[in-house]
Amino acid sequence: MTGRVVAVAAASGHLFSKPVQGRITLLAGLGVQGDAHCGVTVKHRSRVKVNPNQPNLRQLHLIPAEQLESLRARGFEVAPGAMGENVTTEGIDLFALPRGTRLYLGASAVAEVTGLRNPCYQLDDFQKGLMKATLERAPDGALLLRAGIMAVVIEGGDLAPGDAVRVEWPAEPHLALEKV
Incomplete structure (x- = not known):
């Protein structure tokens, strides 16, 4: 499965939306250089309140452009970066990926x-x-969260719009994504 990067975004402050950038740098074990959520331990304020020493499993926030298009079709004004994501992708069903999937981003980055x-x-x-628009129901009635996926950076590198994204599934058994 392959796709491409549509947009990249970062913000040094804890803003809801992140301004789109021409390029971002991913740092191994930390996240996006200069982004408020970059670090070994959790940086999301709600999670810091609970336990500031927990590992940062939310170093990189990705959302598919197809989800933004779906939301726009329902009347929402959402562009890349608007929902706080660092990377907007195209051509990959991010929500269908199992935990542990590796994303090869651009020339050298891996998340x-x-x-x-x-x-x-x-x-x-x-x-x-x-919020309600990002919640869906599966045929079996299970609640589906559609506000993006989270990842950690395994190998750093620069990332820009137009860069390729390659998906490598983990060994089975595949573990479904849960909120982090």
């Missing part, structure tokens, strides 16, 4: 998928109804 972004009230603060 490992850790789980799903948990939609929170900040989505509604950004645009009323957006």
